[in-house]
Amino acid sequence: xxxxxxxxxxxxxxxxxxxxxxxxxxxxxxxxxxxxxxxxxxxxxxxxxxxxxxxxxxxxxxxxxxxxxxxxxxxxxxxxxxxxxxxxxxxxxxxxxxxxxxxxxxxxxxxxxxx
Amino acid sequence: xxxxxxxxxxxxxxxxxxxxxxxxxxxxxxxxxxxxxxxxxxxxxxxxxxxxxxxxxxxxxxxxxxxxxxxxxxxxxxxxxxxxxxxxxxxxxxxxxxxxxxxxxxxxxxxxx
Numbered sequence: 596x597x598x599x600x601x602x603x604x605x606x607x608x609x610x611x612x613x614x615x616x617x618x619x620x621x622x623x624x625x626x627x628x629x630x631x632x633x634x635x636x637x638x639x640x641x642x643x644x645x646x647x648x649x650x651x652x653x654x655x656x657x658x659x660x661x662x663x664x665x666x667x668x669x670x671x672x673x674x675x676x677x678x679x680x681x682x683x684x685x686x687x688x689x690x691x692x693x694x695x696x697x698x699x700x701x702x703x704x705x706x707x708x709x710x
Numbered sequence: 711x712x713x714x715x716x717x718x719x720x721x722x723x724x725x726x727x728x729x730x731x732x733x734x735x736x737x738x739x740x741x742x743x744x745x746x747x748x749x750x751x752x753x754x755x756x757x758x759x760x761x762x763x764x765x766x767x768x769x770x771x772x773x774x775x776x777x778x779x780x781x782x783x784x785x786x787x788x789x790x791x792x793x794x795x796x797x798x799x800x801x802x803x804x805x806x807x808x809x810x811x812x813x814x815x816x817x818x819x820x821x822x823x
Binding site: 628630636637638639640643650651654684686688698699700701703704 | 745747752753754755757760801808809810811812813814815816
């Protein structure tokens with residue numbers, strides 16, 4: 596059972612371009628979480644999704660950011676018109692159908708650099 | 711809203727010694743789950759230990775154990791016989807049913823040879 600797969604591992608974008616970050620959860624996991632980590636800081640929650648549904652997007656910036664988790668395929672975090680402040684590591688995690696007690700399994704992150 | 715606080719930005723421990731990392735949280739829920747994650751320089755988030763709030767017994771995983779004080783909303787991590795490979799960022803996390811995971815700001819642990 597492969598772990599949570601994120602790609603790309605590193606992504607460089609110029610200001611104003613779009614960034615698309617992909618996350619394939621572990622097999623059997625229907626819950627996906629996206630977190631952002633700035634250097635030397637903790638993980639800030641962005642969005643919590645189940646298949647085809649956004650459960651909680653309270654951590655998502657109101658503009659330029661969107662996320663989806665379609666019935667088929669990976670979860671996508673999309674950042675439009677990137678700015679330098681978007682440079683960070685973005686982590687995806689997944690968990691099985693919700694029991695509350697299950698830990699989140701993390702991918703290795705995508706490091707986004709905006710130049 | 712639930713919050714998680716880690717009051718020690720940095721800690722250091724001598725190899726083979728014991729260190730305790732602090733974590734407090736704020737919640738109005740009675741049933742929830744607490745976790746400690748480790749993030750080494752590779753950035754991979756690794757689960758260290760988990761505690762269910764309804765269990766009075768403190769969780770233990772080999773050299774790692776917790777001191778869970780529900781009334782005080784405290785969840786500290788004790789690392790015994792510290793090893794060089796324990797050097798990492800440690801994050802305390804909280805979760806209740808149907809919600810996302812809430813993380814603390816982290817504690818950077820250095821292990822001195």
